[in-house]
Amino acid sequence: MNQDYIIPNNWSVIEEGFDASRVESSESLFSIGNGAMGQRANFEEHYSGETFQGSYIAGVYYPDKTRVGWWKNGYPEYFAKVLNAPSWIGINVSINGEQLDLHACKKVENFRRELNMKEGWLSRSFTATLQNNMQVEVNSKRFLSLELDEVGAIKYSVKPVNNNATITFQPYLSSAITNKDTNWSDKFWDTLQVSHENELAFIQAKTMKTEFHTCTFMQSQLYVNDNSIAINLDAQKSENLVSFSYTQEVKKGDVFSIHKFGGYTVDRNHDKNELISAAKKTLKTATDLGFNGLLEKQKKSWGNIWEMADIAIQGDVKAQQGIRFNIFQLNQTYLGKDSRLNIGPKGFTGEKYGGSTYWDTEAYCIPFYMATKDQQVAKSLLEYRYNHLEKAIENAEKLGFKNGAALYPMVTMNGEECHNEWEITFEEIHRNGAIAFAIYNYHRYTGDYSYIPEKGLEVLIGIARFWQQRATFSTHKNKYVILGVTGPNEYENNVNNNFYTNYLAQWCIKYTLETIDKVASEYNSDYTRIMAKTNLSKAELEQWETVADGMYFPYSEEHQVYLQQDGFLDKELITVADLDKSQRPINQKWSWDRILRSPYIKQADTLQGFYFFEDQFTTEELERHFDFYEPFTVHESSLSPCVHSIQAAKLDRMEQAYTFYLRTSRLDLDDYNHEVHEGLHITSMAGTWMSIVEGFGGMRIKNDMLSFTPKIPKQWDAYSFKINFRNKILKMHVSQDQTTFTVEGNSDLQIMVNDKLITIQPNHLVTV
Incomplete structure (x- = not known):
């Protein structure tokens, strides 16, 4: 059963009624971000129930030592963890001496939570009856500013309903945080200094090993019935916590509010010795504007984004909510302001996958950013890979490749491979081709060729060298083969001649050869510089050509289709329709051994090749391959439904295209894969956009x-x-x-x- 508690609405994600079993899922769904930082939708007040606390800073990570019982040459030494950062959102609330905690209340009524995507804010309201019989109405609203991207703001209000009350707000900062997703019990953060000055508080901390220096900060303003008041604060601090207590006698029916401003300054953007003064400057700008002034700017910033990026659907609220949720989360994750950053598969919504860069960026995200932003944003994503070319060459050298061959990592934060499953790290090499395809796709769409002679050609040469060396000549087949790979379908490991990988390898080499000729004839000085830098010879180019022209593609005459890999027809070919529903999802029900021997496909694989290179195949060929492979596809990857939706639309199968569209757009809202509590599927959200623009x-x-x-x-x-x-x-x-x-x-x-x-x-x- 999929979840269905999210109320359909054109512009908001809404939850009504408090249910402790949904807290972690909602913390993911209602996450907020501004490209520079993000946070799960954790409650501001204390919560003693099950919760997944998470605040994240873009580009700040920790190299968690790889945990395996064996070691092989070329194995990554660490997994880059997106780090749960020191928290600034906390506000402990007590009423007549009793702590407000939704898990411990006698009664919680009128609970409502809203993520307003049009204006970029999160709100929550409820009426709670505490164990001391005090009844209070609580309203909170918070957002992470797009305009001042180091700061976020919270407005938190409490109204006593049945009596006068003594209410204490205790805003705090805490660096006593841990990661849920960790291999060892390493300490990730070192708290350097906890300090406060008047109404301002700071925690300076640095990450272990990577030495990122951060300053987490806060400042608050207090109001009764929207009138500003001054209250003497009681400050407390320990080695990793600083808090201020503000106590006020509040009459029944009056509203006591705190406006809390907080956030991070980071040594990626400031001198590490100037982080407190940078925080003071940011706080001054934020508090001068005030909560409402900052919120007005937020609405305007999001208005500008939607003006360009919105997809409006009439007559289908669930479909409309789905696409806007996807577009909203993509913009919360990455805005293209900083070319050192990239798009993590979970964005700022959870810790799984290490928050790092995958091939998803090139294959799925670049088209969205090219079409909905200035082309410079997509160009920054390409430059990110150029900046990591040396590391890609090092990654290939560790595996025994030579002469400047480049293997881009499956997962990375800084260009080094940090994925710790051998069948992915060593074998899912098709990621290399997606990076070359993105260079081609950028030029095809924007008409801007400048990136290629300046930087892109060097990337293409490194990739082509890798493919030429990775292919093996088979005397038996009299063809070049590529052995021991994992294609996009991760439910097959260590297979030979994955069609998509072989086709991509051939295409990459041919495209690089064409590009070299074009740069030689039209950009002579770049050509001379690149040839000298890469030591590319005529003999090497001839070798590339021999491999590309002699590439082997497994084919079934019987079915008239390219085979996903050499042994695909040896499997017991039972379609998904004939699979017992109680066995789904197979990745949660079956052993890995059973999955690997099955014909089931996690996501588009052969069909991914037909998606990228559609114009190299006829519609009849697409139809044959779609009819052969889709019935074996379990769509247990977030990246699967979008490609199938686009292809079903091309084949005029609109009912199927629509079903796939709904599945990709509401993957998280309806929790199809029963894992939304771990975070959202950010990169596949770009595929949802493609389902409409390229599909319909x-x-x-x-x-x-x-x-x-x-x-x-x-x-x-x-x-x-x-x-x-x-x-x-x-x-x-x-x-x-x-x-x-x-x-x-x-x-x-x-x-x-x-x-x-x-x-x-x-x-x-x-x-x-």
Whole structure:
């Protein structure tokens, strides 16, 4: 059973009624972030029930020593942990001497929580009856500022309902934090200094090993019935905690509020000796604006994001809520302001996967950021990989590759491989190809070639060298084969000739050879510099070509399909439809041994190749492969439904495309995979955007221009979206009977719609 407690709403995620069993799931779903930091939706007041506390700072990590009972050459020495950072959100609340704790209250009524995606804030309200019979109404609202991205703000109000009350607010900072997801019981943080000065408090701490210096800070303002009041504070501190107590006699029906401002300054952005003074400066700006002033700026910032990124769906509230939730979380995770950062698969919502960079960025996220932001944001993501090229070469050297061959890591924080499962680390090498594909895709979409001669070609050469060395010549087949790999389907390990991997390897080499020729003829000085730097010879290029031209692809004449890998037909081919439902999800019910021998596919694998290289196959070939592989696909990866939705739409199977769309857009909201308590699936959310724009909208780049084949699910009245294509903003609106296009700006845009050329003049509506 999927969960279904989230109330459908066009612009908000809403939960009503308090249920302790949902607390950890809701902490994930209602997470907030601003690209520089983020936090799970933990309660501000003390909570003694089951909870997963999490506050995270972008780019701050810890190298947790890999925990395995054996060691092999080339094995990563550590797993990069996204760190639970010192917490600044806490406010202990006591009423007539009794602590407010929802887990211990006699009664909790009217509990409501809302994540307002349009304006970028989280609120919570409830009426609680404490063990001392005091009844109070509580309202809180908080957000992480996009404008001042080192600071967040909380407005927390308590109203006594049945009597006068003595209420104490105790805002605090704490560095007594641990990670849920840890291999050893290492201490991750070293608290350096706990201090306070007037109404300001600071905890300076550094991470062990990586030595990131941080300052966590807070300052509060107090109000009765919205009138500012001054209260003498009682300060307390210990080795990893600092708190202020403010006590006030509050009449029945009056409202006592605290506005708390907190956040982090980090030595990634400031001198480590200046972190307190940077915090003071940030706090002054925040408190001068006040909670309401900061909130107004927040609404404006989110308004600007939605102006470009929104996808509006009419007639289907669950579908609308799903896509906006995905777009919202992507923007909370990464805004493209800092090229040292990337998009972790859980963003700021949990600790699983180490919060690091995966191939998801190149395969799924770059199209979203290219189309909904300035192209520089996508270019920053490409530059991130160029900056890690030396490390990718080192990673390949550890595995025995030579001569500048580069193997990008499966998981990384700083370019080093830090994934600790051998069948992924050593074998899931297709990640290398996704990085080359992203370079091609960026140029194809933006028309900007500058990155390639400046940086991208060096990345392509390192990748092509890896593929040429990784292939083995089979005298038996008289072809080049690639042995011992894991494809995108992680339910098969150590297989030979995974079609997707072999196809990608061939494509990468050929694309690199073409690119070298283009740079040689059009960017001569870059070409000379790169050839000298890489020592690339004519003989080596010929070797590449021999491997690419001689690449082997397993094929079944009987089924007329490329085989996912050499031994796929040796499996017992029972489709998912014939699998007992009680056995699902198989990754939680079966042994790994049983999964590896089964035909079940975690996510698009052969079909991932058909997705990337669609124009190299006919629609009939896609249909054959889709009909062969989808029935074996269990979609137990968050990255699976989106690719299948796009392909089902291309094949005019709109009911299936719609079902896959709902599954990808509501994967977390409805908790399809029963794991949302661990955090959200951020990178797959970009795939949800692609399901609409590339799936239903049919957007492609053909002959260097935008092309569309619009379709619409029967469940919708209409949908619309905007894309930024080469600095022109195109808006597309699709209803059941027509499609309209407008372009902003002052120059025409030529596009293809259903294979017909159309010219759109600025601010003129064109109807198809």
